[in-house]
Amino acid sequence: MAYGEKVLDHYENPRNVxxxxxxxxNVGTGMVGAPACGDVMRLQIQVNDEGIxxxxxxxxxxxxxAIASSSLLTEWVKGKTLAEAAEIKNTDIAEELALPPVxxxxxxxxxxAIKAAINDIKSKA
Amino acid sequence: MxxxxxxxxxxxxxxxxxxAKKMMQYLTMDGDFGxxxxxxxxxxxxxxxxxxxxxxxxxxxxxxDPREIVWTSGATESDNLAIKGIAHFYxxxxxxxxxxxxxxxxxxxxxxxxxxxxxEITYLDPMANGLLDLNVxxxxxxxxxxxxxxMHVNNExxxxxxxxxxxxxxxxxxxFFHVDAAQxxxxxxxxxxxxxxxxxxxxxxxxxxxxxxxxxxxxxxPRVRIEAQIHGGGHERGxxxxxxxxxxxxxxxxxxxxxxxxxxxxxxxxxxxxDRLLAGFIDMEEVQVxxxxxxxxxxxxxxxxxxxxxxxLMMAINTIAVSSGxxxxxxxxxxxxxxxxxxxxxxxxxxxxRFSIGRYTTEADIDKAxxxxxxxxxxLRDLSPLWDMFKDGVDLSKVEWAAH
Numbered sequence: 369m370a371y372g373e374k375v376l377d378h379y380e381n382p383r384n385v386x387x388x389x390x391x392x393x394n395v396g397t398g399m400v401g402a403p404a405c406g407d408v409m410r411l412q413i414q415v416n417d418e419g420i421x422x423x424x425x426x427x428x429x430x431x432x433x434a435i436a437s438s439s440l441l442t443e444w445v446k447g448k449t450l451a452e453a454a455e456i457k458n459t460d461i462a463e464e465l466a467l468p469p470v471x472x473x474x475x476x477x478x479x480x481a482i483k484a485a486i487n488d489i490k491s492k493a
Numbered sequence: 494m495x496x497x498x499x500x501x502x503x504x505x506x507x508x509x510x511x512x513a514k515k516m517m518q519y520l521t522m523d524g525d526f527g528x529x530x531x532x533x534x535x536x537x538x539x540x541x542x543x544x545x546x547x548x549x550x551x552x553x554x555x556x557x558d559p560r561e562i563v564w565t566s567g568a569t570e571s572d573n574l575a576i577k578g579i580a581h582f583y584x585x586x587x588x589x590x591x592x593x594x595x596x597x598x599x600x601x602x603x604x605x606x607x608x609x610x611x612x613e614i615t616y617l618d619p620m621a622n623g624l625l626d627l628n629v630x631x632x633x634x635x636x637x638x639x640x641x642x643x644m645h646v647n648n649e650x651x652x653x654x655x656x657x658x659x660x661x662x663x664x665x666x667x668x669f670f671h672v673d674a675a676q677x678x679x680x681x682x683x684x685x686x687x688x689x690x691x692x693x694x695x696x697x698x699x700x701x702x703x704x705x706x707x708x709x710x711x712x713x714x715p716r717v718r719i720e721a722q723i724h725g726g727g728h729e730r731g732x733x734x735x736x737x738x739x740x741x742x743x744x745x746x747x748x749x750x751x752x753x754x755x756x757x758x759x760x761x762x763x764x765x766x767x768d769r770l771l772a773g774f775i776d777m778e779e780v781q782v783x784x785x786x787x788x789x790x791x792x793x794x795x796x797x798x799x800x801x802x803x804x805x806l807m808m809a810i811n812t813i814a815v816s817s818g819x820x821x822x823x824x825x826x827x828x829x830x831x832x833x834x835x836x837x838x839x840x841x842x843x844x845x846x847r848f849s850i851g852r853y854t855t856e857a858d859i860d861k862a863x864x865x866x867x868x869x870x871x872x873l874r875d876l877s878p879l880w881d882m883f884k885d886g887v888d889l890s891k892v893e894w895a896a897h
Contacts (some may be wrong), residue, residue: 371808379808385875385876403839403879403889403894404839405839406839408878410878427881428877428878429877429879429880430802431802432805435805435876
């Protein structure tokens with residue numbers, strides 16, 4: 369698979385790798401995918417008192433596109449409200465990273481991950 | 494830009510310079526460019542002589558009679574010709590063929606086609622080490638069985654099947670036996686003067702010959718008949734028509750002759766390199782060699798680095814060229830069917846890397862691969878939520894995943 373520059377950049381220098389306290393009230397965790405399918409994404413967001421996402425962390429098991437999609441997503445969600453973050457579409461990610469058609473599912477997974485993280489934080493409220 | 498170190502010799506090999514040099518003498522006006530079938534003039538005779546010599550060279554490596562060699566375009570065509578050829582010629586005798594789930598697609602898809610034509614196919618499960626249990630084969634043979642097709646050496650995991658024992662069983666039950674030897678010729682000793690094998694497929698490009706060239710061994714005594722799949726001028730005693738590609742044939746012959754001369758030294762050298770590579774990984778956490786380590790060609794190491802996805806690992810180690818059983822490296826998005834047939838979980842199959850060592854691999858290449866892979870596996874595990882969960886003692890098989 370020949371990747372574009374942006375995928376390679378995120379893959380080689382992934383942003384915001386790490387873990388937040390999943391039990392904290394202001395942290396939402398989204399874990400999507402399955403090992404059997406070859407990709408699992410864990411995205412975590414931390415929201416401040418103003419309802420703004422102030423921190424985002426990820427870890428991803430998967431191909432270069434999956435890693436790049438989740439890395440990009442953490443950059444995008446920071447500074448956004450939950451409502452704004454929920455607006456992020458997989459097509460935006462795929463377009464930004466110039467993902468080839470066979471890798472579109474990686475961006476779908478990233479969209480699922482942010483939705484799952486938002487749902488998790490809402491369920492704690 | 495410096496090119497990556499090649500460690501994918503099971504996919505293909507470069508043509509040996511000695512082979513290429515010889516091939517170039519059969520192409521141009523000042524070379525022997527004639528049609529080997531032109532039996533009325535000098536040009537044809539020269540080309541025919543070269544083809545005869547190559548036929549001897551190929552036959553010599555495998556202990557066959559030159560008249561038992563049929564030139565083809567590669568092992569895929571040889572597999573097609575052998576399996577369809579037997580099925581069609583002997584269709585009044587039976588309609589059942591037995592093969593193994595870990596065979597190359599050239600065998601499996603040929604069998605699928607025969608299923609569509611009404612034949613019954615049994616796809617046997619290998620044991621967890623990749624080898625065939627003879628009792629499983631014995632139980633599968635019926636009075637309708639025409640042919641058993643089992644590969645000699647597996648392309649992904651490098652395991653060597655006991656073709657002598659399988660062949661003896663086939664003889665006992667009066668069933669034809671075809672062996673795909675694309676990955677074994679020149680790597681494992683083959684002596685068809687004693688081995689109970691009826692048909693054997695060969696490829697040139699797996700042993701430093703040209704791509705687009707292969708051969709099928711068809712036994713003369715006792716005589717094995719096959720129905721041609723390509724019709725035309727009646728070349729190759731009617732079994733495979735088409736003008737013989739003299740330069741390709743000469744290349745295959747030369748490659749086989751070199752293999753015969755250098756095979757034993759080369760195997761010993763590969764084994765030292767492979768063992769060095771394995772020793773470089775074996776103390777890492779959560780690594781597993783796929784397929785039997787003893788019954789295996791020396792140039793192959795197929796190993797899973799658990800909790801790391803194969804394609805991203807290949808990206809990370811892009812200064813060496815290897816293969817992975819990961820879905821992401823295939824068009825189908827399915828992980829390796831060979832590793833799945835051994836009973837590996839999808840995630841272990843996704844995490845596998847195949848290193849294959851060859852004629853131009855050096856000790857420095859091996860040491861480079863060890864350092865690189867160890868470093869990148871650690872980096873990717875730091876990035877892997879599965880590795881975190883494993884470290885926290887979570888049983889991943891018990892987690893309910895949202896499959897997609």
